[in-house]
Amino acid sequence: MNRPRTATFVGLGLIVMAFVGLIAISLTNALVYYVTPTELQTRSITSSVRLYGIVEPGSVRWDSPSATLTFRITDGTTEMLVESQSLPTGLFRDGIGVILDGRSTAPGTFLADEVLVKHSAVYQPLRSGETVPPGLLDTLRAGTP
Amino acid sequence: MPMKARVSTFGLLAGTALAITTIVGLFVVPADAAQGDVQRIMYVHVPSAWLAYLAFLVTFVSSVLYLWRRELRFDRLAIAAAEIGLVLTGITIVTGAIWGKATWGKWWDWDPRLTTTAILFVVYAGYLLVRQSLGDRYRRARLAAVYGIVAFVNVPIVHFSVLWWRGLHQAPTVIRPGDPSIDHTLLFELLASLLSFTLVFIWALRRRTALEAGRDAADLTLGPGT
Numbered sequence: 001m002n003r004p005r006t007a008t009f010v011g012l013g014l015i016v017m018a019f020v021g022l023i024a025i026s027l028t029n030a031l032v033y034y035v036t037p038t039e040l041q042t043r044s045i046t047s048s049v050r051l052y053g054i055v056e057p058g059s060v061r062w063d064s065p066s067a068t069l070t071f072r073i074t075d076g077t078t079e080m081l082v083e084s085q086s087l088p089t090g091l092f093r094d095g096i097g098v099i100l101d102g103r104s105t106a107p108g109t110f111l112a113d114e115v116l117v118k119h120s121a122v123y124q125p126l127r128s129g130e131t132v133p134p135g136l137l138d139t140l141r142a143g144t145p
Numbered sequence: 146m147p148m149k150a151r152v153s154t155f156g157l158l159a160g161t162a163l164a165i166t167t168i169v170g171l172f173v174v175p176a177d178a179a180q181g182d183v184q185r186i187m188y189v190h191v192p193s194a195w196l197a198y199l200a201f202l203v204t205f206v207s208s209v210l211y212l213w214r215r216e217l218r219f220d221r222l223a224i225a226a227a228e229i230g231l232v233l234t235g236i237t238i239v240t241g242a243i244w245g246k247a248t249w250g251k252w253w254d255w256d257p258r259l260t261t262t263a264i265l266f267v268v269y270a271g272y273l274l275v276r277q278s279l280g281d282r283y284r285r286a287r288l289a290a291v292y293g294i295v296a297f298v299n300v301p302i303v304h305f306s307v308l309w310w311r312g313l314h315q316a317p318t319v320i321r322p323g324d325p326s327i328d329h330t331l332l333f334e335l336l337a338s339l340l341s342f343t344l345v346f347i348w349a350l351r352r353r354t355a356l357e358a359g360r361d362a363a364d365l366t367l368g369p370g371t
Contacts, residue, residue: 015295016298020302032311034311052311089248089249114250116251116313118249118313119249121316121317121326122318123184123318123326124178125178132178
């Protein structure tokens, strides 16, 4: 059996490269998963968008009567005030990354319909006798009458 | 054809290793200080994902070998590995969803890592479908080999998706330059779990390849000794 091996492998190589190229192009241009506060402001995006930032330590507030969570996020350059009635998971805390679904209602403020907590990929064990501390949100909610 | 119901020494070893790492992972190593017990899902999620990569690598290499040597034993290895890889990808997706709900706040999201993993799953499900649709044994092996080679391009895309594009899924903890950003007690259990998953993988791969060999031996259209 005689087979055109070289041609087959060159053909396969081309298909593979085309495939990788197409996926790379489509994902980098069309699917920007989130924008940063700086990008949001410079492009003045007012439509629905996904925003990523780090929760500024000490900025988280819980308003019990209106069941509203507010906090500031930053990308190191631009700060943004976030308001949300959707509550994040127990991992939500000072200095953690969050991905927000929503839109900018006024310059510098963002109304989030959803608050997702991005994991830091850092893992530390509990020391013996320790338990996982309650989430920041639980603490704030327990602290308000 | 009745199969002999026997437990091999290797199977016993793999099963014992898996049982031990499961018990250690659930009850012996401490929980993560920030996430609590839900972090233990990692000991299943990460080895499943890595071994799915390995499985598809086995399919890739044996597909190349089949096209080169045209021996059906390479094709049998390719299908066995692809099937196990598909199951492992499924386990990765399901365990990831459970962890994602507890940690991120969402079961599923069209994040680049999750999206490319879903594509990976569909592509290898397609591999099994393509095989099923081809009647002739050699034609099936030949086309499946081409498919098995091209499909592998997904694996590096899945792995690097967290570095190439912005997303929700965290970047690599272990396979990255420098020291893994995981405490070494937890890392030890992760690697122990990886080892036991690898043993189970090898056991399953051998059993599945033997099953395929039995099918080929029973196929009267094939010549003897394939």
